[in-house]
């Protein structure tokens with residue numbers, strides 16, 4: 561019991577100082593180094609029970625991330641995409657837990673596109689309190705900062721630079737999943753006041769809004785919580801928000817680890 565509370569204290573301190581998000585960035589970039597040798601090769605994708613593809617890159621990256629998290633913060637449970645696919649959804653853990661998607665946008669990854677990401681989010685009391693998203697193909701990482709300390713981006717090996725959402729322009733532009741027809745996409749973007757939109761895979765959509773290049777990411781269909789937790793933490797730290805259909809911030813630890821519709825917004 562004493563050991564557990566000491567571990568939680570360490571996690572809280574690492575979170576408040578920003579040390580945690582920096583360490584997550586190093587872990588996500590290490591996972592990127594596992595993934596990249598598979599990219600633009602004839603990597604074999606097998607189909608999971610939910611009909612989505614999985615590759616050796618997803619599985620090896622997830623194993624590395626879970627091992628690194630357990631080494632540094634033992635006793636904090638992790639809910640990770642491939643472990644859930646293999647063993648089923650775990651019981652809802654306690655106050656703190658990780659949400660891990662080792663390779664978001666696997667479909668595009670297999671097709672050789674650039675927008676696939678590594679995602680590690682930390683949840684406390686159902687809210688994403690820290691997150692890191694890495695895009696291996698462009699060697700770029702986004703992360704939340706110390707509590708209330710903004711959001712940051714770096715190219716691998718370079719110093720961190722602060723990023724921030726832009727003020728909503730007169731003609732806001734939306735980012736949308738590729739999983740829609742043009743007609744559906746146009747309608748969804750229009751519902752959120754956007755006359756223009758662009759299709760982009762993965763949680764990169766949250767990061768492009770966080771750095772002030774786009775304004776909204778509406779989503780009407782379901783996603784898994786590990787698809788959005790890290791991106792939401794980055795976007796909120798950059799001054800944006802992610803709202804569920806009830807107009808409240810998107811929360812975590814829901815039945816089946818599933819999100820309903822939401823909209824991510826910049827300034």
Ligand SMILES: Nc1ncnc2c1ncn2[C@@H]1O[C@H](COP(=O)(O)O)[C@@H](OP(=O)(O)O)[C@H]1O
Pocket residue numbers: 612613641661663664665666667736737738739760761762763781782783784787
């Ligand atoms: N019906 C559904 N339920 C849960 N997750 C879904 C889903 N439809 C798509 N997703 C997830 O959304 C991600 C793709 O998002 P986008 O379309 O924005 O690129 C995929 O993540 P993975 O690639 O990690 O499997 C996929 O699993």
Ligand SMILES: [Mg+2]
Pocket residue numbers: 641661663664665786787
């Ligand atoms: Mg995903």
